[in-house]
Amino acid sequence: MSDLKYFSVADILAMEKQYRTNLINSAPGVKGVYLIGTKSGAGQMNLAIFNSVFHVGANPPYLGMIIRPDSVDRHTWQNILNTGFYTINQVSEAVVKQAHQTSARYESEVSEFEAVGLAAEERNGFIAPYVKDSAVAFGLKLAEFHRIEANGTIIVIGEVQHMYVQEQALQEDGFVALENVNAIGCVGLDAYYKIAPLGRLPYAKKDKNPDWIN
Amino acid sequence: MSDLKYFSVADILAMEKQYRTNLINSAPGVKGVYLIGTKSGAGQMNLAIFNSVFHVGANPPYLGMIIRPDSVDRHTWQNILNTGFYTINQVSEAVVKQAHQTSARYESEVSEFEAVGLAAEERNGFIAPYVKDSAVAFGLKLAEFHRIEANGTIIVIGEVQHMYVQEQALQEDGFVALENVNAIGCVGLDAYYKIAPLGRLPYAKKDKNPDWIN
Numbered sequence: 018m019s020d021l022k023y024f025s026v027a028d029i030l031a032m033e034k035q036y037r038t039n040l041i042n043s044a045p046g047v048k049g050v051y052l053i054g055t056k057s058g059a060g061q062m063n064l065a066i067f068n069s070v071f072h073v074g075a076n077p078p079y080l081g082m083i084i085r086p087d088s089v090d091r092h093t094w095q096n097i098l099n100t101g102f103y104t105i106n107q108v109s110e111a112v113v114k115q116a117h118q119t120s121a122r123y124e125s126e127v128s129e130f131e132a133v134g135l136a137a138e139e140r141n142g143f144i145a146p147y148v149k150d151s152a153v154a155f156g157l158k159l160a161e162f163h164r165i166e167a168n169g170t171i172i173v174i175g176e177v178q179h180m181y182v183q184e185q186a187l188q189e190d191g192f193v194a195l196e197n198v199n200a201i202g203c204v205g206l207d208a209y210y211k212i213a214p215l216g217r218l219p220y221a222k223k224d225k226n227p228d229w230i231n
Numbered sequence: 232m233s234d235l236k237y238f239s240v241a242d243i244l245a246m247e248k249q250y251r252t253n254l255i256n257s258a259p260g261v262k263g264v265y266l267i268g269t270k271s272g273a274g275q276m277n278l279a280i281f282n283s284v285f286h287v288g289a290n291p292p293y294l295g296m297i298i299r300p301d302s303v304d305r306h307t308w309q310n311i312l313n314t315g316f317y318t319i320n321q322v323s324e325a326v327v328k329q330a331h332q333t334s335a336r337y338e339s340e341v342s343e344f345e346a347v348g349l350a351a352e353e354r355n356g357f358i359a360p361y362v363k364d365s366a367v368a369f370g371l372k373l374a375e376f377h378r379i380e381a382n383g384t385i386i387v388i389g390e391v392q393h394m395y396v397q398e399q400a401l402q403e404d405g406f407v408a409l410e411n412v413n414a415i416g417c418v419g420l421d422a423y424y425k426i427a428p429l430g431r432l433p434y435a436k437k438d439k440n441p442d443w444i445n
Binding site: 020021022023024025026029030032034035036037038039040041042043044045046047048049050051069070071072073074075076077078079080081083105107110113114117118119120121122123132141153154155160161163165166167168170172174176177178179180181182183184187188190191192193194195196200201202204205207208209210211212213214215216217218219220221222223225226227228230 | 234235236237238239240243244246248249250251252253254255256257258259260261262263264265283284285286287288289290291292293294295297319321324327328331332333334335336337346355367368369374375377379380381382384386388390391392393394395396397398401402404405406407408409410414415416418419421422423424425426427428429430431432433434435436437439440441442444
C-alpha cells in the first residue's frame with residue numbers, strides 16, 4: 018500500500034471549500050442512495066435524493082436519516098413536519114441520473130417526479146408518494162427528531178408503517194439481496210457505485226474463525 | 232421486474248425474530264464497514280465492527296454513528312464516555328473476516344485487536360488506537376450524543392481531529408476513490424460487498440440533464 022497522508026483538523030479547516038467537501042463526504046465510505054417522497058400540506062409532491070439513511074431498530078422497525086434544513090433538503094423537511102409522513106425509495110442503476118437530478122434547486126411548486134421523469138405512485142392511501150419502479154420502499158411516520166448542536170443538522174427518526182420489496186430480491190431468511198435488483202451505492206456527493214457480493218459470514222463466536230457461508 | 236411484496240408494520244411485528252432482523256437490516260441498502268478503536272480508562276484496547284457511520288458536516292468536520300448500548304457495542308460506548316475519544320477505521324476486503332470476528336462477545340479484558348489478529352497503532356499521541364493497515368482512518372473527539380426515545384439507541388456525534396488517507400485513493404479534488412484501496416460495503420448484519428464505480432455526475436442544475444463525467 019502507498020503512504021498514509023495525514024490531515025489535522027486545522028489542515029481540514031484551511032482547505033479550499035470544494036476540496037474539503039469532497040474529502041469529508043467521501044472518506045467515510047460507501048452509502049446507500051435513496052429518494053425521499055413527500056407531499057406538502059397543499060398536496061404538492063416533492064422528491065429528493067438522500068444518502069444518509071440508517072438502521073435504528075427492527076422491532077419495532079425504525080429508520081433514521083440526516084437532513085440539512087438550509088439546503089435543498091428544506092422542502093422535504095417542511096413537508097415531513099407539516100404532514101408527518103414520508104417514503105424512502107431505493108435507487109437502482111437504471112434511474113441513477115434521474116435520482117441525482119432531483120438535487121437541482123427546483124422551486125417548491127415543481128414536482129421533481131415530473132421534472133426528472135420518475136413515476137409517482139399512491140399506495141394504500143398513504144399520503145406520501147412512492148417512486149413507482151423502486152425495488153425497495155418504506156412508508157414512514159415521523160417519530161421524533163433531534164437537532165445536532167454542532168451544526169444544526171437534523172436527525173429524523175421514522176417508524177416504518179409500510180414496506181415493499183421486489184420478490185426477486187427477497188431471500189428465504191428475510192435477507193434482501195440488493196444485487197438482484199441492481200441497487201447502487203454512492204461515495205461522497207456525486208460518485209455512484211455498483212455492488213457485487215463477496216458473501217455472507219456466520220454469526221461470530223469467540224472460539225471460531227468465520228468463513229463464507231455461500 | 233417481479234412483483235412487489237407488501238409488509239405492513241403488523242406483518243413485520245409478527246415475523247420470526249431472525250427473519251425480521253435480516254429484512255429490516257438489509258432492505259435499507261448498502262452501508263460502509265468500519266472498525267471503532269477505543270481504550271478503557273485502565274488502558275485496555277477495544278475494537279468493534281460498526282456499519283452505521285454517517286456524514287454530519289464538513290466545516291467543521293463531524294461524523295455520526297449509532298450505538299446499541301445493550302449489545303456488544305457496550306464496551307465501545309463505555310470507553311468513549313470514559314475517555315472522550317475514538318477512532319473510525321475503514322475496512323478493506325483483505326481484513327473482512329477479522330473485522331466481522333470482532334463482533335463475537337469477547338470479555339472486556341480481551342483486546343479484539345489481538346483476538347482477531349489486527350495490528351493496533353498509536354498515532355500523534357492520540358489516546359484511542361488505530362487499525363494499522365486501514366486505508367482511511369479518523370481520530371475523533373466525542374462532541375455530543377442523543378438518545379433515541381423510540382428504542383434507547385444512541386446517536387454519537389464526533390468531531391474529526393485527525394484524518395489519514397492512503398495516497399493512492401486521494402484524488403486531485405479531494406475525492407477519496409475507495410475502490411483504489413479495496414474498501415467494501417455491507418448489507419444487513421452479515422453480507423459483504425465489493426464496490427465498482429459507475430462514475431461521477433456533475434452538480435445538478437435545473438435546465439440540464441446530467442451525464443457521467445468520467
